[in-house]
Amino acid sequence: MDSTYAKRTVGRILAMAGKEVLHIRRDVRTLYLALAMPVLLLVLFGFGISFDVDHLDLAVVDQDRTALSRELVRQVTASEEFVLAWEGTSPEEAIRELRRGHAVAVMVLPHGFSEDVARGAGQVQLLMDGADGNTATQALAKAQALVDVAGRRFAGATLPAPPLEVRVRTLFNPNGRSALFLVPGLAAYLLAIVAVLITALTVAREWERGSMEQLFATPVGRLEIVVGKLLPYLGIGLLQVLLVLTVGAWLFDVPVRGSLVALGLGALLFLVGMLGQGLLISVITRNQVVATQVATMSSMLPSMLLSGFIFPIENLPPPLRVISLLIPARHFVTTLRGVLLRGNGLDVLWPQLVALTLFAALMLTLATRRFQRRLD
Amino acid sequence: MSTAPEMDISLEQVRRSFGATRALRGVSLAVGRGEVYGLVGPDGAGKTTAIRLMAGLLRPDEGRVRMLGEDPAHPRTRVREGLGLVPQRNTLYGDLSVDENLHFFARLFGLSREDFTARRERLLDITRLGRFTGRRADALSGGMYKKLALACALLHRPRVLLLDEPTNGVDPVSRRELWELLYTLVHEGMTLVVSTPYMDEAARCHRVGLLYAGELIAEGGPRELARQHGVAASNFEAVFLALVERHTGGRAA
Numbered sequence: 157m158d159s160t161y162a163k164r165t166v167g168r169i170l171a172m173a174g175k176e177v178l179h180i181r182r183d184v185r186t187l188y189l190a191l192a193m194p195v196l197l198l199v200l201f202g203f204g205i206s207f208d209v210d211h212l213d214l215a216v217v218d219q220d221r222t223a224l225s226r227e228l229v230r231q232v233t234a235s236e237e238f239v240l241a242w243e244g245t246s247p248e249e250a251i252r253e254l255r256r257g258h259a260v261a262v263m264v265l266p267h268g269f270s271e272d273v274a275r276g277a278g279q280v281q282l283l284m285d286g287a288d289g290n291t292a293t294q295a296l297a298k299a300q301a302l303v304d305v306a307g308r309r310f311a312g313a314t315l316p317a318p319p320l321e322v323r324v325r326t327l328f329n330p331n332g333r334s335a336l337f338l339v340p341g342l343a344a345y346l347l348a349i350v351a352v353l354i355t356a357l358t359v360a361r362e363w364e365r366g367s368m369e370q371l372f373a374t375p376v377g378r379l380e381i382v383v384g385k386l387l388p389y390l391g392i393g394l395l396q397v398l399l400v401l402t403v404g405a406w407l408f409d410v411p412v413r414g415s416l417v418a419l420g421l422g423a424l425l426f427l428v429g430m431l432g433q434g435l436l437i438s439v440i441t442r443n444q445v446v447a448t449q450v451a452t453m454s455s456m457l458p459s460m461l462l463s464g465f466i467f468p469i470e471n472l473p474p475p476l477r478v479i480s481l482l483i484p485a486r487h488f489v490t491t492l493r494g495v496l497l498r499g500n501g502l503d504v505l506w507p508q509l510v511a512l513t514l515f516a517a518l519m520l521t522l523a524t525r526r527f528q529r530r531l532d
Numbered sequence: 533m534s535t536a537p538e539m540d541i542s543l544e545q546v547r548r549s550f551g552a553t554r555a556l557r558g559v560s561l562a563v564g565r566g567e568v569y570g571l572v573g574p575d576g577a578g579k580t581t582a583i584r585l586m587a588g589l590l591r592p593d594e595g596r597v598r599m600l601g602e603d604p605a606h607p608r609t610r611v612r613e614g615l616g617l618v619p620q621r622n623t624l625y626g627d628l629s630v631d632e633n634l635h636f637f638a639r640l641f642g643l644s645r646e647d648f649t650a651r652r653e654r655l656l657d658i659t660r661l662g663r664f665t666g667r668r669a670d671a672l673s674g675g676m677y678k679k680l681a682l683a684c685a686l687l688h689r690p691r692v693l694l695l696d697e698p699t700n701g702v703d704p705v706s707r708r709e710l711w712e713l714l715y716t717l718v719h720e721g722m723t724l725v726v727s728t729p730y731m732d733e734a735a736r737c738h739r740v741g742l743l744y745a746g747e748l749i750a751e752g753g754p755r756e757l758a759r760q761h762g763v764a765a766s767n768f769e770a771v772f773l774a775l776v777e778r779h780t781g782g783r784a785a
């Protein structure tokens with residue numbers, strides 16, 4: 157490629173990018189919104205809509221009244237998770253406490269509990285307030301885990317591995333704090349929406365306003381249009397990543413333990429893929445309203461539901477788990493969690509980065525193919 | 533039929549449909565270097581389609597389009613460097629100022645800084661937009677907007693200028709100024725194709741093609757066409773109506 161050709165190409169890309177920056181500057185409020193929204197949501201999610209459940213009020217029915225049963229109660233309520241709210245011997249009274257909302261769970265240690273434990277058949281009954289499903293599930297898991305730990309201590313290692321032990325064993329998020337898991341997921345989610353939406357809108361706008369016709373009559377090539385239009389939004393997207401991570405670190409002590417290169421690469425590839433998706437949508441729809449709807453749906457739903465942001469991938473039904481492999485947000489969330497929480501580097505995260513590259517390449521290829529430099 | 537070498541633009545038996553609408557039904561025409569060619573016809577006659585084909589924005593279903601010796605719709609054509617287009621719709625960036633629009637198009641055409649400064653000066657001067665350089669394009673009056681669009685299309689000194697209804701919404705004084713400007717450029721060697729539904733403007737062209745329902749029903753110098761129909765050249769409308777009547781055999785018009 158001769159150098160004047162390259163120089164002209166770069167010049168035209170910069171012209172497109174510069175014009176886009178002017179549009180953004182004419183409409184600063186949108187920019188502020190794009191930057192403030194992720195931070196605002198992060199704070200909301202992080203503080204308000206906490207998925208953490210602790211200091212749960214526990215009602216205890218100890219019918220055994222032995223040293224062992226008292227020790228179990230002590231261990232369970234000594235944890236951060238549960239607070240002893242009521243103690244007695246009547247299950248009926250305990251359930252009344254539950255119904256009144258004075259407790260969210262009742263733990264029943266039946267007569268002969270310590271003898272059963274000695275035989276290796278100890279049973280603890282847990283009654284949950286199912287009205288708040290999330291709390292109930294978590295309380296159940298936590299109580300079970302605590303009882304398991306205690307039970308093991310009592311009976312040596314002969315007890316079979318408890319089924320829900322995973323919850324306490326969350327090595328990298330030892331306190332089960334939501335923010336640590338939320339920040340990566342939220343970052344991916346917000347970036348996906350904003351990136352897809354903004355590109356879909358700006359490219360569709362060129363079609364709708366007719367300026368595409370004018371552009372096509374100049375020497376600017378379609379790839380130059382695409383790259384030039386995407387560059388400023390790539391910059392904004394990276395700024396958002398930085399902002400979300402900074403706020404995450406500042407407010408919620410989200411650490412950065414792993415490779416910054418992997419983090420930067422992941423963010424870049426993810427953004428290019430999202431911008432490509434927005435471009436494809438706008439090239440096909442050529443209409444701002446339709447593009448907005450398609451862009452929101454196609455970016456929001458998968459990156460919320462199938463990325464591991466809210467629902468852990470392991471908990472998805474198998475078919476959805478396979479589909480989630482096609483969702484770039486999933487790979488980006490894995491990358492972010494890997495770098496931030498587990499201290500991973502390129503050696504561990506390369507499959508995610510390859511997946512993100514493939515998605516980005518696919519989107520850009522499809523979009524440029526569909527994006528004919530003609531009006532028909 | 534081969535095109536004479538001095539022809540800048542040629543359409544040969546061009547057909548173009550949009551779904552069931554046959555916008556052009558076998559149109560042949562050629563425009564020579566330095567010529568002012570008027571595409572005249574009523575709404576929906578196919579003027580915009582013809583101009584878009586010339587600019588390579590559309591491909592013909594059948595037939596051949598040549599612009600400066602090339603296929604303008606070819607992906608790697610160099611034609612666009614020598615082409616200026618002012619579309620019928622408002623296609624500039626309304627939220628950008630006069631100067632920003634000019635600068636953007638100058639960069640797309642790869643103008644050097646000195647070139648741009650000189651061209652900008654001259655174009656602002658002849659379009660009299662010099663006082664409005666900071667104004668947003670969508671805050672300009674209809675006439676000023678058209679002049680700005682023209683200035684943007686002229687920055688790179690195109691060899692061929694395509695204007696789709698450039699005087700639509702422009703007051704008579706500005707209209708005359710616009711034509712004076714166009715003549716200056718044509719004197720400098722530019723080829724000009726201009727579409728218009730106004731018959732009085734046809735008289736300003738060297739040659740006109742009358743488009744009606746996707747067909748070229750007559751072609752020639754405006755004076756010549758008027759003489760053939762025994763009317764004054766100023767009454768070009770009568771020429772057009774007569775031609776349409778003859779073409780449709782009195783069925784329409």
Ligand SMILES: Nc1ncnc2c1ncn2[C@@H]1O[C@H](COP(=O)(O)OP(=O)(O)OP(=O)(O)O)[C@@H](O)[C@H]1O
Nearest residue numbers: 550553554555574575576577578579580581582729
């Ligand atoms: N992109 C398109 N899609 C569908 N139909 C189209 C398209 N472009 C043009 N047409 C149709 O083709 C015919 C010719 O349209 P064209 O725009 O070329 O006419 P025109 O002479 O420029 O009319 P006007 O004076 O109203 O601008 C019309 O019937 C029009 O509806």
Ligand SMILES: [Mg+2]
Nearest residue numbers: 579580581620
């Ligand atoms: Mg038209």
